[in-house]
Amino acid sequence: MNKILVTGSLGQIGSELANALCERYGKGNVIVTDIRKKTGDDQIADCEHAVLDVTDPTKIADLVKKHDIKTIYHLAALLSAVAEAKPQQAWNVNMNGLYNVLEVAREFGCSVFTPSSIGAFGLSTPHDKTPQDTIQRPNTMYGVTKVAGELLCDYYHKRFNVDTRGVRYPGIISYKTLPGGGTTDYAVEIYYEAIKNKKYTCFLKAGVYLDMMYMPDAINAAINLMEADSAKLIHRNAFNVTAMSIDPELLAASIREHIHGFTIDYKIDPVRQGIADSWPDSMDDSAAREEWGWQPEYNLNKMTQDMLKHLKIKLQK
Ligand code: NAD
Ligand code: AKB
Helix, strand or coil: CCEEEEECCCCHHHHHHHHHHHHHHCHHHEEEEECCCCCCCCCCCCCEEEECCCCCHHHHHHHHHHHCEEEEEECCCCCHHHHHHCHHHHHHHHHHHHHHHHHHHHHHCCEEECCEEHHHCCCCCCCCCECCCCCCCCCCHHHHHHHHHHHHHHHHHHHHCCCEECEEECEEECCCCCCCCCCCCHHHHHHHHHHHHCEEEECCCCCCCEEEEEHHHHHHHHHHHHHCCHHHCCCCCCEECCCEEECHHHHHHHHHCCCCCCEEEECCCHHHHHHHHHCCCCECCHHHHHHHCCCCCCCHHHHHHHHHHHHHHHCCC
16 A cells, blocks of 8 residues: 655644545555644544654655655645735745655655645636636735646646646635635634624625535545546646535525524625635536546535534534
C-alpha cells in the first residue's frame, strides 16, 4: 500500500479527509501534518501526526523520505478572507507551499491532490453555469494563488510527469471543524446560530448565489479523483465540482423547515461581499461528471437535515 501524507490536516477539510483516508487505506498508511500541533479539541484521525510548515521544503522532503510517501493531499493554505487581510503571507503559504510540495513530489515520485476554488474566477468570468474552461482574472490574492496553483500543477504534470490532480471546490459546509476564514463561512455559521439562537446575522447580502457542497461529497470528490483512471483525465488540476447553488435566503428557508421561527438579517461585510460578487453564481461541472464520474449525493434539503441532526448533538441542544 502506498503511503499518504496530508498537509493542513487540522483544517475544515483536512480533519475529515484524514479520517476518511484512514478508514479507506488503513491508519498505518496515513501521516497527517499541520503547522499547528494537534490539541484535544481537534477532530483528527488517530494516526501518525507531525508538525509541518509547508514553507519548509527540507522538512517536507524529510517526511516523504522517512515514511516512503507516494501520495500527498496538499490542503495547507490561507482562505479568501484571511488571504485578503494578509496577502503577503497568503502568497508565501499558498504559492511557495505548493511549489515545495510539487518539487518534493517530482524528486520522490509522489502523486499530488491540490484543491483550487471558485475563488479562481473573477468579475469577468461568466457567472451562470461558469464553464470548465473560461476567463480567469480574479482580483483577490486568494484567487491569484488559486489560478497560479492550477497552472503550476498542470506544468508539473506536462513537464515532469508528476501525477497532479485537483478540483475547484465551492463553499464547503460541515459540522465537525469550523471553516478557516473564507467568504462562504456564513453557510456554516448560520446552522450553529440557528440552533443556538434561532437567528443569524449574515455578512453577505440576500440574493448572492454561490456554489456550495456538503463535506461528505467534498471528501468523495478528492478520493474518487485520486483513484480515477489517469488516461481519462483531460482537465487534471481544476475540475469544476458543485452540488448546489444557493443564497442566504434559500439556506435560511431550508433551516426554517426544521427550526420554526428562525430569522435571518443582514450586516454586510464589504470585503467578503466584494469577494462573493466576483465569484460564479453556479458552475458547470460536466467535465468532472464525464471524465471521472463525479456525482454529488447531497442537495440543500438533505444537507440541512444532516447538519442539524449532528449539530444538535454537538451543541447538546
Ligand atoms: P482551513 O483554513 O480550514 O485549513 C487549513 C489548514 O492549513 C489549517 O489547519 C492551518 O493550520 C494549516 N496551515 C496554514 N498555514 C500552514 C503552513 N504554512 N504549513 C502547514 N499548514 C498550514 O482550510 P480548508 O477549508 O480545510 O481548505 C483546504 C484547502 O481547500 C485549501 O487549499 C482551500 O483553499 C481549499 N478550499 C476550501 C474550501 C472550503 O470551503 N473549505 C473551498 C474551496 C477550496
Ligand atoms: C472561501 O470562501 O475562501 C473558501 C472557498 C470557496 O474557496 N470557502
